[in-house]
Amino acid sequence: MENDNTIGYVVGGSLKENLNVRLTVSPQAVQEGSFVVIDSGDWRFYGLVTDLVLGATDPRFADEQSERRLPPRLAGLLHGQTLYTNLEVLPALMLERGPDPADPRYPAWRMAHTEDPRPIPIKTVPSHHAPVRRAEAGDVAEIFGDPNKKGNFIIGYTREQLLPVCLDLDKFVQRSSGIFGATGTGKSFLTRIILAGLIQHDRASVLIFDMHNEYGPDDTASDTNQRIPGLKSKFHSKVQLVGLGRDTNIRGATPDFHLEIAESDITPADIEMLTRELNLRETTSTTLNALVGEFRDQWFRRFREMKPGATIETEDGKKIPAPDSVEAWANQAGVNVMAALGLHDKLRKVFYLPYIVERPAGDAISEIIHSLEAGRHVVLSFGDHESDLDYLLVTNMLTRQIRERWEQTTNEFRSGKSSREPRPLVIAIEEAHKLLNRELASQTAFSTIAREMRKYYVTLLIIDQRPSQIYDEVMSQLGTRISGWLGDDLDISAVLSGLAGREALRGMLARLQPREEVLLLGWGVPMPIPVKSRRYDERFWQELKGGSESKRSEAQILKELGF
């Protein structure tokens, strides 16, 4: 049955090659990425327009400008019959809707289907000439969730009809996720929106490694110079703002507390993870093992205090390494002297980091963990310590301890030793490729979290502009992928890896609007869909915290459903 939204009918296609739909309206009336619905028999199919193709029954009709030869009315009739536009539709989901309730077959079908059917991944195709229509509000709500239901967070709106598209936040936090896009595509704003949604929903704690001090304190937009509210100023005590290092000031805001790292907390693994950053040699591991073997958890301080090149003069006037020199320790420990000297030299960058201290003022790491366990959210701002070295070292150290803690809590809960179920935790990391590239991924706690920590209630939200630089194994574990415009083929391939219909989606990703349009993909969304992302403005906050959005949507949805 056709309705006003009908745009064409099925003329061919397959599960593998997409469906071909003959367009019966002007090609300008439909855009790539349109969410369409196809009713065929007892089934309803949901798909996405991935391409529009101009065609002709005979190429000569297209080649010749017959409007110059024929009167306009005749030419119009000719073009209407011989020139056409076909849509390519990526079928994604199907729903058994059963016969019409007025159909005599309906009672029997209803008896056999006591539960309301749910959309399932596509398994077959609609019949020839099945009518194709634009999705309506009810269709979008059927697939992406009712915006009024708790946990359904409006992340954006469909391109053409601006119908709200929701993200199921409960599902979103069950697996690691990624937000991607070239620089300037609005990743930070989108991340703010999602983080605000997660914090407001309050089903998982969020730890944000805020490398560029964007998320916690208020900020100013680089392009519009408008004030952008931070999560701290909107959620107050629900969000703990932590500054790296003593007396750190974050864009004029005083953090709730400061993070200092005890020298004794630094392990050889933390240093080895900096191999590329510090240009460490293969001998590093041996030297570090010798240091730990001798000095235990004091290795870092003791090694720092050693004096490279210090000598003393023997009674016979011969110069030998001083007892507190690197060389003396190396000789005594049986370590290659040059290797020890080289490592000491390269570790100078770490030795004198101001936030690594012998005795921190407080146990900030434990405080962060306790805050997260207690259901609060933490934004760790790096302040002036914005180098890759700071970021790699701190994020990895902190995450390692968090991982250990959540593993322990989960094991206690599962073994019955504790009745307290661990609080789900989402760790948001910017510039993720620095931590999850091929070289480092196996060494950091992050790759383990991406691969295995779902069962320990910890997932990642990785934010990056070069997804191709992220280790494949990590990318493959991402449940929900939200991507803005990407220009690089490798980045596009990385975002689409492991997804059905990626060839069809590839072009869509490359043709997204450079700003405020994103493609939702992956396990966390029922089907891929491009959306106009929500704007991070006062209205967003009013809707998020004031509930005006839900009232508006409810009225709108009910109206569109015909009630």
Next chain:
Amino acid sequence: MTAIEIGRLLRASTTACVVGCRVSQANVPAFGGLVRIPLDAAYSIFGLIYDIRIEDDGLVRQLVTADNVPNDVILDNRVNRNVPVEVSVLHVGYEQHGRIFHLLPPRPPLSLDLLYTCRPEESRAFTGAGRFGYFRHILRAADLPVGELLAAHLRLANADHAEQGNHDWASAAVQELITLLRDDYPTLMTVLGALADTEAW
């Protein structure tokens, strides 16, 4: 308007027939016009005039070579000629017991059956019945000037429909023609070219 008698049947087959008429009658039929051959009270055959032929005879041959043929002689030859004007008609359907079929007639007309022009209401009834199924008889006749024939027919039939305020018939007819001919680019463009030369567009 009453139907006008054109002439009587000379020869016929299932697909076409030829009618002979006097010159005075020959002024009436037009190329592309719809005609009717009533066979009995409940059965009529419809056809389209696709050719009007004027054959010569011995007297004409002599007159053609003569000098200064007087006008009254010319007129006499035309009116009282021995050889009839031949009107060729393509069968495009029939009416039986009040129902119109765009099919070939079950049996052809017999010699000396009368042929009439269709009245506008008959034309509207026949061309408006069904979905232009009679076009296939025209398009199948490869040796006919299909484009010209269709253009002439559509112009005449459209006038009949327009008389009753139906201005969509011609568009629907052309759409059907395009559908039937869209895989035959040369023929379709010939037909559309001929149609473009009529005032209907």
